[in-house]
Amino acid sequence: MAKYTPHTSEDVRDMLQRVGVESVKDLFNDVDKSIRRTEPLNIPEGVSQFEAYNKFKSMAKKNVVIDTILRGAGSYDHFIPPTLPALVNRSEFLTAYTPYQPEISQGILQSIFEYQSYMCMLTGMDISNASVYDGATACAEAMHMCCDKKRKMIIAGAVNPQYTAVIETYATAGDFEIVCVPEGSNGKIDLCALENAIDDTVAGVYAQSPNYFGLIEDMKAVGALTSERKVKFVYIFNPVAAALLPTAAADGADIAVGEGQPLGISMGFGGPYLGIMTCKTAMQRRMPGRIVGETVDNRGNKAYVLTLQAREQHIRREKALSSICSNEAHCALTATVYLSLMGKEFINVAKQSVSKAHYFMERLTAIDGFTLKYKGEFFHEFVTECKLNVAKLNKRLLKEGCLGGLELDERTLLWCVTEKPSIEQLDTVIKVIKEVASCN
């Protein structure tokens, strides 16, 4: 059995003697007999590292690694350069705690500072925190930033339903009210309905672009509306799309949040991911989570340190706007090193994603029976309707090594194409779908 404890029996004996007790059991005398276990836990005995490795290797084999993933909906299959894990998994990064001791944590603090800088570049916003749990909780935390006396938030149009679900959970918890203004028949925000929904009780508006259906929203119009009505604008963005589209700041956002997983983080069956949160300087004191700032040390060196901590739970306790403590630091590091490795080539990741998505959409909707559901401009996701039973179609695609679009209903699929699949892969998928369509 593998253990990670270095103690020999002599060590234990000597240590007990120094402590002044006879046996290890005596160390637990404060635990009353009535609750002290006499039986071992009902968990198998330990095994060697070799056996554990093999056990999990065979579990991993029971998962199917799919070659061509044409699905996003909140988790995106981008190319992850091997250099990336080689760097971020260095154990100085991996096995450190939160950088509470700046003298021995400059590496982590600087990487967070670089992360904050990158997030501000992507969004055009003034301030980024060091991360929260994921995109959905970033949305939810933004509610606490927006709401003070007014406790109502509007979710405008097609926001990722996972985000909506989490926002609603946080709203129920904290006694906030959520009003959803559904998208119009074009799949986009219904600006008139939104305008009517904003009354004196509303604190802020959520809008997502590209939205859940991949459509690029008129965020400038939302920004104009929210600023005219003096409510906060929470802009939900995709960091890859942010390489090309007008920035959240330019569109008038007060807070910009997003899921950072596309930045070099593996899909990992759902986590860990990266919650990005950025805001305007005016909202700095309401930002949750850790923030790193630049300063100097007593030798005159430039240095980085956790700062503006008066916002946080360890100081404010129940008066803090958020309870977050541990965040997603290693995912933030991953995003940072990813962006450093990709550099300006990152813009090509976005360009190739949008181009390949359009290439695929055109060929797909040329197949008899397939139509593009929403006609607006989209980024790398889009929705099709078809005469086929989409569950059956997806089963067939899976046999050919492709994860088809997410089934929104029996006839509707939400597709995503990133820079990763080759044109040949996309053509093969089209060929298979054509076959299925022609058999029907």
Place this chain on the structure above:
Amino acid sequence: MQLIFEKSVVNGRRALTLPEMNIAEYKLPEYREEIDLPEVAEIDVVRHYTGLSKLAHGVDDGFYPLGSCTMKYNPKLNEAVAAFEGFTAIHPTQPKETVRGWTDALNMLSDYLCEITGMDAITLQPAAGAHGEFTGMQLIKAYHKYNKDFGRKQILVPDSAHGTNPASANMCGFEIVTVPSNSEGGVDIEALKTLVCEKTAGLMLTNPNTVGLFDRNITEICEIVHKAGGLMYYDGANLNAVMGICRPGDMGFDVVHLNLHKTFSAPHGGGGPGCGPVGCKKALCKFLPLGVYGSKLPKDTASKSIGKVKSFGGNFLVALRSAVYIVTLGADGLLDASELAVLNANYLLALLKDKYPVAYDRICMHEFVLTAENIKHETGVSALDISKALLDFGIHPPTMYFPLIVHEALMFEPTETESKETLEYAADAMLKIYDKLYTNPQELHDAPISTAIGRVDEVQAARHPVLKYNK
């Protein structure tokens, strides 16, 4: 060290390039101005982050007795498993039949965690301890609401509690009532009796508590709160002391969160990600977040769910590391870990307590708290100074100034994975520092001297915030 942005000096330099696309580029109707990403060669990006890693201190670099954080060794085996493509390259919405390995691993882990805590079901969705608290508080809120017990708006929190406890309860709309500690650092039972009432929704407790002692009155505390109609919430940050020895469920707790990134050896990653599963007793299972794993779930699990607290299912690659850990150690290894964690803490305490005053002088659990209050009074040297002096010995300082009920607190948690020699080295360092208290306190105010930078100006950082790179 320069920022990566400052190392971008030559236009057109690239670390990586994508393959040619060979199709027409699709032009969007509106573009931003070109984003100013750095242009740095791969070797220089590699050197940059390798350089930064050398300016960090992890468990792999040296002793890390950071109290309450359980900085034990993070096995490389777990990392290897969590890097298997069969786990990483899986889309969260893949069909069931393509994720059987994941389902097996998560069911197994959930079962084990229920067994370790004495709970009936557990959700893996919360991303960290505080997120678990938030989730658990909502289970309690939902429970009272379901029972039409609408007046239960108060959560009792000891004054020794971690800041996340009151903050999480507040996020769930509860009013916080602070419970004083007794002279042993435990819950003041008499005070508790006067504080519980028909408004009590529950009590949040860490046991062993934040001063490293097991609350001997735990069953009575649970009884008092239960009798008043409240529920008991267990902050599992300190579970590392009691695995296989006693279970929160048997102590009388109704809801538990765990920190897999502490007790179950997942690495802390420089601040996260963690994984903060929340387990509960049968009566609360119906409120659990959607998507619960486990092979013996009560039938009504998540039938009246509080909803989702996170996208998809949870920080599963973190959870997976803990599954590997539990399988490797087994029931015997977990018990062994807790026993030796407690032995290590007591040994280090024994080596220090003749010189340094202990906040509560008795056999401790997996951690203990020293107080430098008198030292500061006599010599002017603070808990902070002592911590900074430890840096010059290559040791990560203990947790400072927590819990708040101990002045000038220094909280040591050595964990079970440290050897006797390491503990002796640390004790020796502390004793050397002690000698300087009275002979050369200035040297301690000036420490550290061997680190990459000296003490930083925190006031400047907060007064004139520079929070990002400006060209």
